[in-house]
Amino acid sequence: MGRLIEGLWDCCHCGTTGIGGSKRECPGCGKPRDENTVFYMGEKKKYVPKMAAKKVNRNPDWVCGYCGSLNSDNSSDCTSCGCTRGGENLDYFENRGKKVQAERAKEATNEDEEESEDAKAESSEQSYGYTSDFDSSVSFGSGGVIPYRDEVTVKPMRKPAMINFKPIAIALAVILLIAGLVYLFIPKEKEVTITSTLWERVITIEEYKTVRENDWSVPHGGRLQYTRQEISHYQNVLDHYETKTRQVAKQRYVGTEEVVTGHRDLGNGYFEEITSSRPVYETYYETETYQDPVYRSEPVYRTKYYYDIERWVYCRSVSTSGNDQSPYWGEVRLAAKERESSRAEQYWITGLDEKEKELKVTLSYSDWSSIRVGQVVRMKVSLGHGELIRDEKTEEVYEQE
Numbered sequence: 001m002g003r004l005i006e007g008l009w010d011c012c013h014c015g016t017t018g019i020g021g022s023k024r025e026c027p028g029c030g031k032p033r034d035e036n037t038v039f040y041m042g043e044k045k046k047y048v049p050k051m052a053a054k055k056v057n058r059n060p061d062w063v064c065g066y067c068g069s070l071n072s073d074n075s076s077d078c079t080s081c082g083c084t085r086g087g088e089n090l091d092y093f094e095n096r097g098k099k100v101q102a103e104r105a106k107e108a109t110n111e112d113e114e115e116s117e118d119a120k121a122e123s124s125e126q127s128y129g130y131t132s133d134f135d136s137s138v139s140f141g142s143g144g145v146i147p148y149r150d151e152v153t154v155k156p157m158r159k160p161a162m163i164n165f166k167p168i169a170i171a172l173a174v175i176l177l178i179a180g181l182v183y184l185f186i187p188k189e190k191e192v193t194i195t196s197t198l199w200e201r202v203i204t205i206e207e208y209k210t211v212r213e214n215d216w217s218v219p220h221g222g223r224l225q226y227t228r229q230e231i232s233h234y235q236n237v238l239d240h241y242e243t244k245t246r247q248v249a250k251q252r253y254v255g256t257e258e259v260v261t262g263h264r265d266l267g268n269g270y271f272e273e274i275t276s277s278r279p280v281y282e283t284y285y286e287t288e289t290y291q292d293p294v295y296r297s298e299p300v301y302r303t304k305y306y307y308d309i310e311r312w313v314y315c316r317s318v319s320t321s322g323n324d325q326s327p328y329w330g331e332v333r334l335a336a337k338e339r340e341s342s343r344a345e346q347y348w349i350t351g352l353d354e355k356e357k358e359l360k361v362t363l364s365y366s367d368w369s370s371i372r373v374g375q376v377v378r379m380k381v382s383l384g385h386g387e388l389i390r391d392e393k394t395e396e397v398y399e400q401e
């Protein structure tokens with residue numbers, strides 16, 4: 001049996017509200033509660049002490065057929081008029097059911113009045129004396145059950161905010177690095193007085209000769225000299241198992257707990273809690289042993305072939321250079337089994353910029369060959385390379401008087 005709560009009722013004669021369910025007569029006007037009285041639970045539930053609750057009759061009140069007042073199941077005669085209770089007397093719920101039916105019938109005849117379905121539902125709900133706290137489908141047949149609202153609220157714990165400076169510092173460093181790189185790549189315009197011109201040309205010569213190589217197989221043209229077992233790669237091999245322990249979370253049944261799921265209207269000014277039991281589990285930890293495999297790294301050997309083979313390899317280079325403007329390629333005299341492999345050329349100027357700072361930059365051959373020592377030219381310089389700025393109309397190199 002759930003805990004007992006003393007309900008409330010309102011007097012429909014003098015308008016006094018919130019009268020305790022244990023009182024039969026209105027403290028305002030002295031009139032007894034009657035067939036129009038509706039019991040309800042207050043916002044604050046008033047629990048009846050255990051000892052007192054034992055003495056409370058749990059049966060509904062009955063309606064006096066003569067004067068219409070409500071009487072306790074304990075009384076066999078009407079407390080107001082003395083009329084004896086008989087088989088025809090309705091109890092609180094039977095009476096409420098009849099009242100609701102009568103209300104509905106009245107509404108059906110009043111359909112001419114422009115009243116929407118919703119409004120009707122609302123008004124009939126209000127006629128029970130119940131507010132929106134209760135479901136409109138509450139039945140007064142035999143002990144109305146009022147659905148119980150879960151009142152448990154969980155407040156999340158708030159963690160104090162902490163600022164982590166490390167990522168901010170890293171982000172700043174990255175931004176600075178990018179800015180620095182961008183600055184390096186941005187061409188800077190300079191006015192340069194040419195002080196000298198330099199050039200260098202290199203011809204690379206290769207020779208066809210026998211070289212010693214090694215590989216996991218002998219290529220076409222290779223002459224095998226010897227073989228050797230060498231480490232090709234490493235692989236993980238199961239060495240042994242180690243016995244380790246770990247904590248495993250498990251659930252176990254510890255019993256049941258009673259939870260309040262609703263309230264039952266007893267129809268006598270009191271309400272009773274409806275409870276149901278639910279299983280309770282607790283989490284516990286068990287130490288579990290398991291086998292953890294341990295691997296070792298082991299080399300895998302394969303046959304390595306050492307062989308001789310003919311290859312074109314770098315032999316020598318023929319370089320020419322000067323600090324004039326007449327570049328030329330060096331004379332190439334090829335011996336037997338020799339060939340020219342590549343030619344490379346580079347052109348520089350040295351000069352003084354507007355701040356009398358010395359600089360040395362590479363130029364393209366066409367830019368380099370179009371300028372003279374002593375000239376003042378404008379150029380874009382980035383990463384040690386210069387590019388002349390030409391006059392748009394004359395295509396001439398900018399020159400100052």
Ligand SMILES: [Zn+2]
Nearest residue numbers: 011014026029
């Ligand atoms: Zn009253």
Ligand SMILES: [Zn+2]
Nearest residue numbers: 064067078081
């Ligand atoms: Zn009576």
